[in-house]
Amino acid sequence: MSDTDENDLVAQRRQHLQELRKSGNAFSNKFRRDSLAADLIEQYGEKSKEELEQNPVKVAVAGRMMTRRIMGKASFAHLQDMSGQIQLYIRRDDLAEGVYNEGFKKWDSGDIIGATGIVMKTNKGELSIHVDSILLLTKSLQPLPEKFHGLTDQETRYRQRYVDLIMNEETRNTFKIRSQVIEFIRSYLKDVGYIEVETPMMHVIPGGATARPFMTHHNSLDMDLFLRIAPELYLKRLVVGGFEKVFEINRSFRNEGLSARHNPEFTMLEFYQAYADYEDLMNLTEEMLRKLTLAIGGSNEIVYQAETYDLSRPFDRMTVLESILKYNESISLDDLQSLDTIRKLAQQLGIPLEDSYGIGKIQIEIFEKTVETRLLAPTFITQYPTEVSPLARKNDDDPFVTDRFEFFIGGREIANGFSELNDPEDQAERFRKQVAEKDAGDIEAMHFDEDYITALEYGMPPTAGEGIGIDRLVMFLTDSPTIRDVILFPHMRNKS
């Protein structure tokens, strides 16, 4: 796109613009529309040609001219606005002198125009506007992609999302649904008593997850800062402060590779509720997702990548160990509970092991390798090992595991939640273990957050919390195979 000035098509359009500048304001902002394409079709689309002729309705529309068919003294054009498209029927003799030949016929597809006229039906039955005045509002200098095949090159679709949005209704739809999903969640949580908050994105100590952070620097304070990897520890500070039901929907950042499921910045919902446990949140999640799918698509059945998912049925629930046994017939419970045998098992599965890995960590490695992608139907996996859950409350009966769950659908992790660890001494001990792992070379291990411990020492009520990956949820609801399809401007390498 750097050679735009050398492109003939652009040069021609620049020439058109020069001529427009001579004859007046080439970027007029005086025109006001009173109707959107989709509303007109909704309101008048079912009416007959004769009905519309007998009761003429005058409207003003504006948008981008997507196609144009000139047939001598009459033309058709399709106008696209934020709601959809509507056809214009334009006759030379209905317009002011010269507008048709000196104006309209010299405009280009992609130009932004405004038009007024009477709602009509063509002989072929398409609702249209019989135009009586038409005005160029913005000159488009870049030619649009081809009208039939559109823009299909994935790289261009991501790098120049604006062109993708102009050309592909599917893309527009995906992002409208994304907006609806967030809107629904927001109002759902507010309806059950949550308040929305915003916590820092720049952290002195990156916490709340095990991940590599991005670093930045505050110049006047001469201080290194980290972009947050999760809002968790700040949200729980708010629970200590008495905000007993809080949520935040916003970006977190993780300095990791890119994939169909990973973008360095991504959107998470995190919510925390005092006097609740992880089972309460599983129930809330199940109900919220059920209502969400109904609100978005009018059905609990979701088709994702040719598989149909029915969210009206109760979601499956099983423990980590149960799920490993279910999907690995050759593995026994005893195998998973002895360090010697589980290490051998992991090695047989080709899982690279560090000396520091305990039984719990290896169980999760085996789970991720052999179970995760097979969890197609909506499933809560529970009882994650304490070793891999440094912020979660230990199970009262079995301190080897925590009262934690992750939610899977379509073989993909969507959510992670647990009863929160609110014992400050236990939490301090867990942090110390993380720091030891960090010192041993685990770059993803957590820091010791003293202020967070202090907050817990003031007393955090028994609380449950959860994070839901909004991007992945939207992928599922929009049948998108990669996360780039649900992020407006996904991260890309610099092009040359």
Added chain:
RNA sequence: GGGCCGUUAGCUCAGCCGGUAGAGCAGUGGAUUUUUAAUCCAUUGGUCGCGCGUUCGAAUCGCGCACGGCCCA
């Protein structure tokens, strides 16, 4: 990080056993007062991703790089 595939006109794509690059759409000129991938006639448009090599000759073969896609870790 590894494997495979791709990168040619504004867009969508052919061409690839080496011989000076093509189509459709868009654009331009002409015809056309109900078309809708409008139609008909004519026509413009290219550093074939970048670099190096092989060769008399490279879009085409080889190597390297960049970017993208899919799969794997």
